[in-house]
Amino acid sequence: MRSVVHTRQGEPAQVLTLREEPERPRPGAGQVLVRMRVRPVHPGDLAGVEGLPELWEQQSDARTPGVEGMGVIESVGPDVHTLGPGQRVAVFPAPGTWAEYVVVAADRIVGVPDEVSDETAALMLVNPLTLRMLYRALDSALRGRQGSVLQTAAGSSVGRLVSTVAVRHDLPLINLVRSASGARKMRTLYPTLPVIATCDDDWRDQVRRGAGRAGIRVVLDCVGGAMTRDLAELLADGGTLLSYGQLGSGTTPLERLPLIQRSLTVRGVSVLQWMSRPPKERARDIAFALDLARNTPDLLEVAASYDLADFRAAIEHARRPARTGTVLLTTAQSADPGQGVAR
Numbered sequence: 001m002r003s004v005v006h007t008r009q010g011e012p013a014q015v016l017t018l019r020e021e022p023e024r025p026r027p028g029a030g031q032v033l034v035r036m037r038v039r040p041v042h043p044g045d046l047a048g049v050e051g052l053p054e055l056w057e058q059q060s061d062a063r064t065p066g067v068e069g070m071g072v073i074e075s076v077g078p079d080v081h082t083l084g085p086g087q088r089v090a091v092f093p094a095p096g097t098w099a100e101y102v103v104v105a106a107d108r109i110v111g112v113p114d115e116v117s118d119e120t121a122a123l124m125l126v127n128p129l130t131l132r133m134l135y136r137a138l139d140s141a142l143r144g145r146q147g148s149v150l151q152t153a154a155g156s157s158v159g160r161l162v163s164t165v166a167v168r169h170d171l172p173l174i175n176l177v178r179s180a181s182g183a184r185k186m187r188t189l190y191p192t193l194p195v196i197a198t199c200d201d202d203w204r205d206q207v208r209r210g211a212g213r214a215g216i217r218v219v220l221d222c223v224g225g226a227m228t229r230d231l232a233e234l235l236a237d238g239g240t241l242l243s244y245g246q247l248g249s250g251t252t253p254l255e256r257l258p259l260i261q262r263s264l265t266v267r268g269v270s271v272l273q274w275m276s277r278p279p280k281e282r283a284r285d286i287a288f289a290l291d292l293a294r295n296t297p298d299l300l301e302v303a304a305s306y307d308l309a310d311f312r313a314a315i316e317h318a319r320r321p322a323r324t325g326t327v328l329l330t331t332a333q334s335a336d337p338g339q340g341v342a343r
């Protein structure tokens with residue numbers, strides 16, 4: 001079995017290596033062994049390799065990145081009766097999907113409908129579930145009050161999902177991107193939503209004018225870093241900064257934010273907390289993700305696919321500016337060296 005592993009944190013292209021192991025893992029009670037076909041390279045996967053201590057603490061030895069993907073069930077644990085070998089499935093949260101085989105708890109498996117492609121299935125959980133978590137956090141931050149919502153990195157895969165739902169629900173969303181070309185792309189995709197490029201010197205004034213008297217009530221931010229102070233200053237009094245990513249550089253100390261004077265709230269949102277949501281809410285979220293995968297697969301756009309062994313080229317592609325869509329790592333079934341290996 002091939003897997004991508006690292007034994008220390010650092011620059012992914014340097015610390016990750018491809019490992020060959022003679023044996024596949026075995027599913028225990030309540031578990032399923034999935035032969036993975038496709039898994040994404042998410043920004044969070046790379047952040048986990050670069051250094052998220054809480055992720056690292058869970059690892060004793062070598063760690064394999066990846067939290068979602070799709071494949072086919074190879075075998076099931078003794079007490080798993082509702083799933084069986086040969087079923088196409090998507091998995092999340094499933095630590096270690098950058099491998100040919102992964103053992104996953106049965107309650108983290110979602111059956112993939114025939115009409116959904118492997119590529120779409122590999123992308124149908126993390127970002128759509130993040131969207132649901134962001135919208136719930138947004139709803140509770142707005143509490144029915146007037147005002148606009150500002151989102152950073154609006155051209156990202158998650159940002160486009162947010163924009164699509166905003167258009168559907170008439171949410172007053174202002175999109176921020178970092179380049180003029182990114183702004184042009186977003187205007188073409190979402191002509192009714194205002195777009196502002198942070199490469200313009202007066203982008204903050206453009207946001208204030210766009211928000212009008214009610215101001216910015218909530219910021220959905222995945223850039224953070226040095227930009228956090230600007231974002232907090234753009235919020236109306238009593239507003240909320242929802243932080244869910246760290247694409248930017250630099251840092252902003254908490255003390256530099258006008259939290260106290262302006263009664264601002266800063267709240268983190270992570271899809272890694274999704275399993276702690278009530279089962280009924282999770283079932284509705286999965287139904288939403290499946291509906292999106294079936295009916296609007298274009299929203300789960302693929303940038304390119306690379307073989308698992310070409311993970312360095314995939315990472316380089318995933319970091320290219322102005323890319324659209326998510327880069328995938330695939331394992332060709334015909335070239336599956338795990339076939340016939342003693343179990």
Ligand SMILES: NC(=O)c1ccc[n+]([C@@H]2O[C@H](COP(=O)([O-])OP(=O)(O)OC[C@H]3O[C@@H](n4cnc5c(N)ncnc54)[C@H](OP(=O)(O)O)[C@@H]3O)[C@@H](O)[C@H]2O)c1
Nearest residue numbers: 043130153155156157158222244245247248270271321322
């Ligand atoms: N908290 C969670 O549970 C959760 C779950 C999923 C995703 N996320 C986060 O959500 C964010 C988007 O993820 P994704 O998969 O949708 O991303 P993606 O499709 O890979 O897109 C990345 C976007 O970020 C922009 N970007 C990159 N670096 C930037 C910077 N320094 N300043 C401003 N914009 C920058 C890029 O702009 P250009 O087009 O100009 O290159 C691109 O539009 C990431 O931070 C990710 O970690 C968080």
